[in-house]
Amino acid sequence: MATISLTVNEKQHAVDVDPRTLLVELLREHLRLTGTHVGCDTSQCGACTVWVDGKSVKSCTMLAVEADGTAVTTIEGLARNGELHPMQAAFHTCHGLQCGFCTPGMVMSAADLVRRNPEPTEGDVRHWLEGNLCRCTGYHNIVRAVLAAAETLRAGQGGAR
Amino acid sequence: MSGQGMGASVARREDRRFLLGKARYTDDIVLPGQTWGVFVRSPYAHAAIRSINVSQAAAAPGVLAVLTGDDVAADGLGGIPCGWQIKNKDGSVMVEPPHPALAQGKVRHAGDPVVLVIAESKAQARDAAQLVEVDYDPLPAVAHLTDAVASGAPLVWDEAPGNVCFDWHLGDAEATEAEFAKAEHVVGIDLVNNRLAPNAIEPRAANGHYDAAEDRYTLYTTSQNPHLIRLLLGAFTLKVPEHKLRVVAPDVGGGFGSKIFHYAEELLVLWASKRVGRPVKWTSSRSEAFLSDAHGRDHVTHAELALDADGRFRGLRVRTLANMGAYLSTFAPAIPTYLHATLLSGPYVIPAIYAEVKAIFTNTVPVDAVRGAGRPEATYLLERLVDKAARELGIDRVEIRRKNLIKPDQFPYQTPVALEYDIGEYEATLDLALKAIDYERFPQRRAASEARGKLRGFGISTYIEACGIAPSALVGALGARAGLYEAASVRVHPTGSVTVFTGAHSHGQGHETTFAQLVVEKLGVPFDNVEIVHGDTDRIPFGMGTYGSRSAAVGGSAIVKAIDKIVDKGKKVAAHLLEASVADIEFADGKYRVVGTDREKSFGEVAFAAYVPHNYPIESVEPGLEDSAFYDPKNFTFPGGCHLVEVEVDPETGVVQVVECAIADDVGTIINPMIVDGQAHGGLAHGIGQALLEEAVYDSEGQLLTGSFMSYCMPRAADLPMFKVGNHVTACTHNPIGVKGVGEVGAIGVPPAVINAVLDALAPLGVTHIEMPATSEKVWRAIQAAKGGVA
């Protein structure tokens, strides 16, 4: 067992883990943050996407011990005081989700994109989302949502995040 | 009503829990005392099991039980049943082999479950599973249809000579022969409909809990139809009465057909829970899903179309081989028969049709419904054939369709393959789609693509489908072993808020919103005062679940029927309160009014009176305001439309990109346009995936070569364009809402449009045929072959 300490959604945790524990297992099973999902075992689907030190990563392809000393943000940490992040809000208004299973990873990935590139084109969005699979939406409304959220954020309505 | 009734694009109320990461999927549920199950599955496609040694595994840390087929047999668990029995041409019944929950004696496909290991943790269960020693004697295997029907092919089942499950037909052979005999033109085609893995992004999972104190079982499962699972567990597999069984399908991360069926894992976690005295959870990995979720499609077809001198369709004959896999999944036999051959008339007048379908066992995962289920196969062969006929006869692709479409005044239209279409305006959707894609300017777009070194093609498909499955008596006569009605219960609370319990299940369809819109429309109550409950057999009276685009047409209609009973009862209460006769009370916009007066009582006031019956017609009306309805549809519903696609092909690499996709559908009355469009988008991605990217490929020994997302290509955002979705509504004539269904239209209509577009792009090079998926290598090879090259 290894003891690691990390911050998850701004809360400090010290956890004993078997080194083979994946970050997503730490989040889901140890910390019971079940918003982060597992949809494959070959690092393709992106349902497990979280931010580690501010960058989107696949938490199924990272050992929990590698997250020692980092700050992790999951979908549960994105909304503030019950107010949806502009990306979450845009997914809602644009109908960018159906079954909801890919949604947390999709939102985390898309929110990372618009931080890096505040003015993405449709092509930028489609290219960036290569690491996230959705079977329900045909991506049409996801792309619309990301473009809409980027616009909201540019207009400064989403605060500084 | 504040714009939240029928026809409003109300944003989904269920979104919030999904967006906040607070949804509850099956794998999210951890019960007190939870244990974990892991399956040992066969690495062989076909093998005899000589022996199983579980001693090391049983002694491994944390292991609570290691269970085999012998344990399943000893405890008398039933085999996994098939829900549909097909009759052969000669009237005899199909071969229906046993399907033990864990393999007994033989394994028949790679991934067949052999041993269940249960341990304190998932890691311990996985570790112990690797210690199970199974001694296999490998046997010759068959995976491909053409191999399985070859003489001397290995037999999957000794009781199925030639690997034939059934040999079935539909239509009038003689009349069809007569049409072919006098036809001016006959156009033939040989096609493969590629095998698909369903790949809902949420893998299947099941968590079983036996409560010894109550002698009662609870199953949390990733299901599209919890009551059906309870029915099959109760009557066939676990064999306990329904009141001892609760099946919960909580939030479910997509189904696409694959979560309709009763799977062995659902039975086994319940049974194992009783054996170990604690809840047992199993969650599929994606690799495991590829080897255990039922696949779809997998047809090999020869079809011929007879035409007269004017290009009018006169006859169609179709011979199809359909892969069943190694065992018969829940609805498997119905898919290539009553959901396929019955659709062969498409939206066209074809005087005579004859279809023969042979279902074949192979050493592969069972094949059953995947989004569209039978209807995509029918549409694909028909639309490929129509395009080929247009080319061979020199008729414009749009005109040959226009010429043969059933005209609005021909409805109701009886096809030669059993169905009676109630209504449709197929030319209207054709024109709408052509306008949306700006068909007139296609030559200019083609020239612009050419200037960039790309070949551009235009593809069309006009299609119909049958949804809203189904009239119970009809499907019963056709071999279904269940009724296919839907149930709903509507509970009006004393202050006028409403809870609806529906037997339909939402796993992405948005019922919590659309069904609430129905209630708003019918009762005039505020949207926020309506709650929709689904997915729990303890809370919902009954249900048949969600598949085949049936939820709105059948489930929604059941809700409307129940609401009608509520409204009628309310009229009696209102009549009493308003001191009028019941016949003079009308209900509209949430108010009971005496006709022709301004005397009225709100729905809330009537509800309150029903629960506080101080001034109440107690002699003739019971207190309370709650009612249920079972709705059995009178007919299928028949959505239809036109799907148009433009592709660009890179002639150097063979890469195909869909650059335009415009569709116009008639899905009947629309409850929520935003959700209807979203369903169409998803189906289109699925259909484009089938046409260009997706295929479950087995080698000839029965090993799945595309067993992960590394090799099975799922459509990604960059593979798809923005979709142009239009609608032209004719209301379904026989259900109370007028809805037809939308969940599958894209998967059904678009694949032939994509391939027809690819062939159009390649036509100048002399390419006339390509199979799905039209991968870059296939396109490149077709180009090389047309050039007379070595490829």
Added chain:
Amino acid sequence: MKSFEFHRPQSIADAVALLQGNDAAKVLGGGQSLIPVMKLDLAQPEALVSLAAIRGLKEIRDGDPLVIGALVTHDEVAMSPVVRQRIPGLAALAGSIGDAQVRNRGTLGGSIAHADPAADYPAAVLALGATIETDRRRIPADDYFTGLFTTALAPDEIVTAVHFPVPQCAAYAKFGSPASKYALVGVMVARTAGGVRVAVTGAGHFVFRIPRLEAALNERFAPDVVGSGIVDPRDLRSDSEASAEYRAHLVTVMARRAVQACL
């Protein structure tokens, strides 16, 4: 995944010490190659030695050669102003690896140590004539890749940096697998001080050069110099995603496109 011991040494020397005499130990960089194969039990190391706590492996040093530390991520290379200015083709290659999340974790050192036959970086390392710096020596790219998933590295040897000579021009043309995003065929063409170098990844059992084509391009650097038949399909891989014949054809097309991009 099998159990293993996890180490996070503070220095290269400590890391090497942990690897020495322990053939069942593996180095962990960003984990984007190693963890997937461990999850599927295709690799079962008994110990993992993480390089994450070692200083000095995460730097990009400007100059000629341009030196990129082993732990620099694909995204950092793709976004680096220095790399984008000095060797834009290398930045573009890094930006084409996997997907955004993989690029945020995957590292240069990890990629070339793993030496996946379909990885992108080996094409850049070989085409640019880079030098691989390890804890104990420098290995020229031409001697580094030795086979399928195999390199000249000793079992206890750790890649610390890669030195990329700055070319006149370099471009990478990739035909990615639509499913996995790995290269079915990737061709890097570089005009270097020592002449044109062409490296092909994805197509063969490991990355390789095409001397005949390089010679022809040294004569005249133009796309039409790249003829068909520049590689023999019998030397290439064939699998469910692409046949050897198709891969051979794609080598020609991608090489032509890379040359075009270099003009």
